[in-house]
Amino acid sequence: MNKRQFAMFMQILKERGKAQLKKDYFYIMPRLGSVYKLTYHNDGKMTVLHVGTYDECVDVVKDFVTMTYEITD
Numbered sequence: 677m678n679k680r681q682f683a684m685f686m687q688i689l690k691e692r693g694k695a696q697l698k699k700d701y702f703y704i705m706p707r708l709g710s711v712y713k714l715t716y717h718n719d720g721k722m723t724v725l726h727v728g729t730y731d732e733c734v735d736v737v738k739d740f741v742t743m744t745y746e747i748t749d
Contacts, residue, residue, distance in 0.1 A: 677745050685741070690734055697741065704733045716740070 677685075677697075689695040693704040701717040707727065714726040714733035726736040 678748050682741065682745075682747050686734070686738060689737055693730075695737075697745070700744075702737050704730060704737075 685695055685697055689702060689704070695702050699718055703715045703717070705713050705715065707713050710729060711727065712730050712733050713724060714736055716723045716725050725740065726733050
């Protein structure tokens with residue numbers, strides 16, 4: 677994945693609260709007030725990665741994708 681694709685992925689996630697990257701699905705869903713839950717779906721399994729503000733959830737996805745996928749120029 678190059679930097680441009682990564683930037684587009686992050687923009688989609690920020691705007692819609694959900695995004696897909698290959699077989700990985702990320703959803704940011706409201707829980708209560710300004711608290712959100714970030715879930716990660718892969719191969720029929722769901723994992724809660726973070727609970728916090730919307731911006732914190734976006735940052736967690738950014739870190740997760742950066743560690744999981746190789747970002748090139």
